[in-house]
Amino acid sequence: MASSFAGIEIGKRSLMAHSTQISTAGHNISNADTEGYSRQRVNVRAFDPLYRPDLERAQVAGQIGQGTDVESITRVRDELLDSRIVGQTNVESYWATREKYYAMIESVYNEPEEISVRGNMDKFWQGWQELSVYPDSDAARQAVVTRGQTLTDSIRQQFRGLSEIGKQIDGDIEATVRQVNDISSQIAAVNAEIVRSRAMGDNPNDLMDRRDLLVEKLANLINVTVDRKDPDEFMVHTDGQVIVQGSLARQIKSVPQIDNNGYGKLVWTDTGIDAQFHGGTLGALIELRDKDIRSEVQSLNTMALNFADLVNDVHRNAVGKNNVTGLDFFVQHDFVENTNGNYDRNGDGVEDSSYVFRMTGKNALRPQEQIGLEGTMTFNGASGNVNVSYYASDTVADVVNRINDSNAEVKAYLDRNSNLVLKATSSASMENPDFVIRHVEDSGMFLTGYSGILAQSGEGGAYDFNRADAVTSLDGAQFAVSPVMSPADYMEVNPAVTGDVRSVAAAFANTIGDADPGDARAAVEIAAMRNTKVMIGTGRTFDDYFAESVTNVGLKGEQAQNQLASQNKIMDDLRSLRDSISGVNIDEELADIIKFQHGYNAAAKFVTVQDELLDTLINRLGV
Known part of the structure; x- marks a missing residue:
């Protein structure tokens, strides 16, 4: 009862x-x-x-x-909604990071017109044009020297501005890595507390809220997915790797790289395998440092190197008012001291590579002449070698354009003497050095007997930088060894020119090796470079380079702004929906x-x- x-x-x-x-x-x-x-x-x-x-x-x-x-x-709590928020959070932080840094990059390029690199280069060309009108004037020569110094200063300033942003990004990467390691460790610790609480028959609601908050904070830094299938072993994945498994958390660390300006690459501490992140703040920072900033610096270095090389090529073959010849207008620093470009790449004390920047054929060519030859040229590309075919009906200009339009990291043009020039560009891969020609081969005769670069056709006569004294493959062609890593940082007017402005060469030598009064052919040739197709990276002229570089930065900044605005709207809707349920x-x-x-x-x-x-x-x- x-x-x-x-x-x-x-x-x-x-x-x-x-x-x-x-x-x-x-x-x-x-x-x-x-x-x-x-x-x-x-x-x-x-x-x-x-x-x-x-x-x-x-x-x-x-x-x-x-x-x-x-x-x-x-x-x-709506776990499906939580998963959507975690999946979208890394996208929002990715674009927010890119938007912030591209605003800084744009500020490097958005200088007032009169002091920008492009403005100073325009003044430099104008100086040579004035010298071509008054070839006997010391004042015109002084203007060329002063404007050259101003130009090199502005190039150096732009390089250092980009480099400072790169260093700031690298510092942010190190700080973000510490945050990722700390948050993942906290998630693992909370997981252990939750398991213990559940073992006692409790619902650890506040602990689970804390864990979800930590997961969202982690998703803000890297792209993560959550596996809730096993309540006793909550797991967090990133790019196919487990970063948290129950009470265990994996750590990441930065390992310095010589090939990337000393910046480190991220690896998993326990395995040493590369840690890849393609979203969140960390993914955006790595992409900005290793792709965007690296690309901008390479582009500036390419412009500076080719600019100095082309001006020097004319100037050293011209004669100054004081009848001095053979002087470079700009100072260049070679990467190696060996005259053949030999370099010990693997650091074992034995020279095993050849670092050559430019090859110039010994035969003069006519751009509109049909070559009457067939074959396939092979050049180094971003990933493997690139084949460029030519046919009997092609003109010299057709072949040159086909090389430049290919994906090869080698560009071609005809110099002032109508000789074929092959130049190395910057390398897309960090594993390959910048401004080094890595492979040149021709199955036919265009690069051999016709243009006079290679001594022999076929694989046996190929130039390959993976051996010392590779220049023996050249048929007496002129070559220049590669410059140091960042020519934009050290570029300056030759002290021999600044010390005596009469050394500025405006004329070409007469029959006795002197400069005739009133001869301005060299000054005219240098001034004409402004609009000459000389292949500066992907641009064909210097004006193309500036147009492409500024447009590229502006468009990427605009893309980041638009994507961030769109993602903010998506996240606002998701968070509002969550607040209506869980708030x-x-x-x-x-x-x-x-x-x-x-x-x-x-x-x-x-x-x-x-x-x-x-x-x-x-x-x-x-x-």
């Missing part, structure tokens, strides 16, 4: 349930502004009845209820508290009534 005190028990359970509900609502209100907190709800159920059908029971009508019971306290509504919680308070008061009244009934039964019955 039912206990006489059953009513007291029912009232007690009701009081406890309503008290728990009031406390939980108060907990929600107190954490309304806590980052990552999701509101909690008390799940109650009817307590097991006094009699169950499968057990022996007294003969009474129906089941006798025993009040209520708190089954669990759970948080209100704390103060008015709703207050209404619940009032409801639970009334329930508590009613339960207390019920206990009072039960107390009065028992008092009557115990103290007054039988009196």
Whole structure:
């Protein structure tokens, strides 16, 4: 039979349930502004009845209820929505990072017109044009020298501006790596606490909120996905690699690279395997440093190197007012001291490579002449070698354009003497050095007997930089060894020219090797370089280079702004939806508290009534 005190028990359970509900609502209100907190709800159920059908029971009508019971306290959370937010967070932070840094890159290029690199180069060309009009004028020569110095200063300033941004990005990468390691360790620690709490039969709601917040912060730094299949082994993946598995967290570290200006590459500490990140702040920073900034610096170096090389080529063959010849206008520094470009690439003390920047054929060519030859040339490309075919009906200009339009990291043009020139460009891959011709081969005769670069056709006569003295493959062609890594940083006007402006060469030598008064052919030739097709990287002229470089930076900055605005809108919608589900509504919680308070008061009244009934039964019955 039912206990006489059953009513007291029912009232007690009701009081406890309503008290728990009031406390939980108060907990929600107190954490309304806590980052990552999701509101909690008390799940109650009817307590097991006094009699169950499968057990022996007294003969009474129906089941006798025993009040209520708190089954669990759970948080209100949509895991599918959480997964969408985690998946999109890294995209938002990726574009936010790119937008911030491209604003800085644009500031390097957006100099006032009169002091920009392009403005100073225009003045430099104008100086040579003025010298061509007044070839005997020392004042015109001084203007050329001064404008040359101003130009080299502005090129150096732009290089250092880009380099400083690169150093800042590298510092941000190191800081972000520390954050990733710290957050992943925190997630692992929280995982361990959650497992222990669940083992005791609890729902660690606040711990799970903290873990979800940490995962979202991690997703802001790198692209991550979450595996919740096993509640005891919560896992976080990034780019196919596990970064957190239960209570274990993997770490990443930076390993310095000589080929990338000393900047480090990221590897997993436990395996040493490269750590790849293609999203989030860290992914954006790595891409900015190793691709965008590297590309901009390479482009500036390419322009500076070719600019100095072309001006020097004319100037050293011309004669100054003081009849001095053979002087370079700009100072160039070779990467190696060996005259054949031999270099010890692997550092074992033995020269094993040839670093050559330019090859010039010994035969003069006519651009519109049909070559009457067929074959296939092979040059080094970004990934492997590139084949360039030529046919009997092609003109010299056709073949030159076909080389330049290919994906080869070698460019071609005809110099002032109509000789074919092959020049190395910057390398797309960090594994390959910049401004080094790595492979030249011809199955036919265009690069051999016709232009006079290679001594022999076929694979046996190929030039390949992976051996010392590779220049022996050249058929007496002139060549220049490669410059140091960043020519834009050291470029300056030759001190021999600044010391005596009369050394500025405006004329070509006469029959006795002197400069004729009024001869301005060299000055005219240098001034004409402004619009001459000389292949500066992918641009064909210097003006093409400046147009492409400024446009490229502007468009990438615009892309980052547009993508960030779009992603912000997506994330605002997702976060608003999550807040509507998991966020704390103060008015709703207050209404619940009032409801639970009334329930508590009613339960207390019920206990009072039960107390009065028992008092009557115990103290007054039988009196």
